[in-house]
Amino acid sequence: MTLEKTSQFVARRSPGADGERIITLAALAVGGQGGGVLTNWITAVAEANGYNAQSTSVAGVAQRTGATIYYLEMCRDTGRKPVFALSPTEGDVDILVAAELMEAGRAITRGFVIPSRTTVIASTHRIPAVNEKTAPGDGRVDGTAVLEAMGIAADHVVAFDMETVAKEEGSVISSSLLGALAGSGALPFPRESYEDVIKASGRGVSASIRAFNRAYDCATGKEVAPQPQPVSNPTPKLSVPKKLKSQWLALQKRVSDLPEPAQEMVTLGLKKVADYQDIVYGAEYLDRLEQVVCLDFAPYRLTQQAAKYVSRAMCYDDILRVADLKTRGTRMERVRDEVAVNDDQVLMLTEYFHPRFEEFVTTLPKALGRWLSRNRRFEAFYTHHFDKGRRIRTDQLSGFLALYLVSAMRPWRRKLLRHESEMAHVDAWFNKSLEVARHDHALACELLANYRLIKGYSDTHVRGLSKFARVMGALDMLQGRPDAADWMCRLREAALSDENGDALNGALKTVLSFTQMEAA
């Protein structure tokens, strides 16, 4: 890409008679990140070092969430006041500070970053924008291209996760940005003068100084910057009561008989399923997988896909499951950890439930549930009296016990209406996948992955089911085509890209049109 607007004219600033030159600095931040504080600090540092400095900002939306630009110019004081510009110009920015990775990207596309001129100080962490958060799937964009572009467009790059540095030191990103700026050497000011300014600011000084120092050292290479950690999910431990040990060992034996490449995923799935229901349920899970293995070959992708999605399909989210998860000891610990409760504090915990008629009747034994679900008068009665949000205090015994008792229904889960319908659904999907696997292995892999579409509760769940049905429905059109797997994957991605399934409808239309064309 070339810069969006390259000037027709080469135009670099010329220095003053005494060699003094104007240094320009633009800071791009997301509203609420403290860009104003950073600007004030830099101004103060410059002035303390005998520089004339001027800062401007477009405030207003700064306290909200939009992208915001702050701009500074400074010049060694020679007794005359330089004429400072009030906003950054393409190709005329010496130092570009970006408090978030995509904002650094935005600065590049706006032409603020120029080779042989611009030092980029960028925090590489991400703050997802609204449209990245609202996609039903994973709407987050990949920042690698921005990092790559930064390397090409900038003269000098100091980029690391300054948010983490700040957080770990109990401070906010303005401190670590200032540290990285100081450490980059882009400004001709000694380190102490930055520290003095922070000290004079009066609030949270020691944490700010710590974050400043660490970022400074990261920028100079003295310290290794925090690396992006793959989210560690320590392989969950399964606690198996003594009396169940032998049964569990038998299951583990069955896993070890499976092809090696699939074992890891199968073990994870097996643990999940056994934790969800019981050991017998785990055996049922393995029954299914053993059927898949017969149709699979190295590198056993089909088995891995099945291990992942069958476990998810079998662990459907019903009231029992939620009640179980919410009453676990590990969960309580995690919550206490997350909201930082000290020993001398007490935690009040409220859960938000809203079981509708559908959830209620499907949690009943099959026959009763089926009968009541057809009973309009009962439905009206339920809706009138019970269909409302429930706040359950799980820090109190009453609320905890209510959920604990619901979760204690687990041994009877197989007899409940919900289980029947879920298993019918799972069987249909699973058998179809096996059937397809006999002649189109890749397509079967995609069919298994389609279970990703089913998620959420109540209406969201219904919407997921409908998308799943529509994507699976395209099978008849696609089967037999060499690119069937590819298209199946595209349909799923489309279904995950928006809430209403508009993209999916479009994709389905495309599939329909080319199959019709080929038929004609």
Place this chain on the structure above:
Amino acid sequence: MAERSFAREVEKLRLGEGETFSGEGILAITKALLENGVGYVGGYQGSPISHLMDVLADAQSILGELGVHFEASASEATATAMLAASVHYPIRGAVTYKSVVGTNVASDALSNLASGGVTGGSLIIVGEDYGEGSSIMQERTYAFAMKSQVWMLDPRPNLPSIVQSVGQGFELSEASNTPVMLQVRIRSCHVHGHFTASNNKRPNMSVSEALENPKRDLNRIVLPPATYLHEDEKLTKRWPAAEKYILENNLNEEFGDPAGKVGLIIQGGNYNTVIRALNRLELANIYGDTDVHILCLNAVYPLCESQILSFSEGKDAIFVIEEGQPNFMEQSIGHMLYKNGSKTKLEGKGMLPLGGELTGQVVLDGLASFFKAHVPGLLPASKGAHNEPELKMPDLSKILPPRPPGFCTGCPERPIFAATKLVEQELGKHHIASDIGCHLFSIMPPFDLGATTMGYGLGPASASAFHNENKDGRKSISFVGDGGFWHNGVASSIGNAVFNKNDGVIVIVDNYYSAATGGQDILSSRANNKTKQTQNSITKAVQGMGVKWVRQLDRTYDVTKMRDTLKEALSSQEEGPKVIVASSECMLNKQRRVKPQLAKDVKEGRRVERPRFGVDEDVCTGDHACMRLSGCPSLSVKDTGDPLRDDPVAAIDQTCVGCGNCGEVADAAVLCPSFYEARVVSNPTGAERRRANRANKIMSWLQKRRYAQQVVLS
């Protein structure tokens, strides 16, 4: 006043002769008003001039000592009408507002004020919100100056120049009996700089003294036949007097070599941008020394014909550097040159784009084209062509996510629009009219609600044409904030709907402040304000206007109730507007108020609850339905690290203020049971602690019991 203290800024207003003032441009103007013996100040808040209002509101002690009256005007029209105090009395008055939106509202008063003219210096400080980063429609205030014939100053954007222009503005106004606009752009308002202060001055006459000695001059009153006299006076007396003052006092500055064959005529406000461009073209040094002849107009209206002509005399070409469209100045200058038979070539638009801000690059390109066309030898050879290397980079334009402004963390308006979205999901789309204020962010994702915005307080008015012949048919929904309601909405929107029996649904978003402009108090604010009468009920006002169907909601976070009330309003058979007053305090201001207090309470051993929300990541299925009804900055996505899962789950970070929206939305929309509210109690009571210990013991016994019977992942 707002939940923010401006004590430090107020101290700067006390600086005396010779001391150095250091701070933002708009605060420098505030100080300059006091140095110039202003007698009264009014205005309506809005970026970029809110700071002036905020600081003066906190500066009662200084104002009292000097005998200066300050008030937060109800609207820009009120503010401008306030300048009537300078019509008969020699009192200097100043008002301020955001332009052009404020000037639009002020127009009626402005015309009347300009017609009769003033005795005391009258200054209107307009925050020109034009160009990059602007939050309003793109128009220029210049047109108002021309049509009402009030003068306009546009000083160079540095603190000494801006401060000097305040004094000059008052003098110009007095010399020509005409109100004067002082235009400052967003960045000059927020520019940080220094100037040497003078002592504050008491006004020559205070408003109290004027009240005690009433005066009246029939010729100054806007009524025929005096109005004909005014028109003649504007043209034959006030205009020449203004030109005389501008020329004699050198308001406009010349730079560079007068012998140059080309010249630039620029607005003072763009001076720095022009100098920077010249510097980059090696035609000026960093201090602005240049050989290029420049006429810098710090007084942009009126243009002094004699000055323009003498500047252009003997030049091959002049270049008018003026932003936006229409190019009023360029047209006038062209007209002057043509009528006087000048041979000088006039350049302007064409070399500059028709619209948009004069950014550094735009001016640089314009100047380079101008010099190339008219003084080919002037530019150094190296500047003549593009020789920057082309960069081969990944195309970022497709991956960069837009980042529109949205509601703050914990904003009480979010649940109102979540409820509206739920209503639309149930009943279908409606025509929704929006208004000005934070609530306008509903237009943006994730809510995507609202079709038009027609002006402050005009949301419901802009839905007034939508009269459904079918009584059971769809109704319009319109929004108006508490700020807009009191500014103009009471009559223009509510009164209009009542009088015309409009059946639409009107939601008044009441967050206790004029929040979008910085959290100033308004009539319905809940705070006690020493100098203002607050706590005036919106509901009562609405009822007073004749609305019969009114619902007051005191907790907007109750999404279910909000949704049900909207549905009730949409299905009501009652004639006339259905008004819902949805009230909850602006979270930004609430946090400013509450946070320090809570911290103090914790420290002093009092019981304090700190609410926060969280998500159980193993219950969350990663569908993000909650985010499509929220957009809260503290609610985001995170990876689980679980190889069995594909999609990131919802997560709430430390910045959560526990407003409750997440839980309420999950409940109202029946989304999922993943959310929990955690209240951390500091300094709990003894009984509370014992109860918690007991409960914890029993719970862990039950949990252990389960471990003994089942396989459990941990």
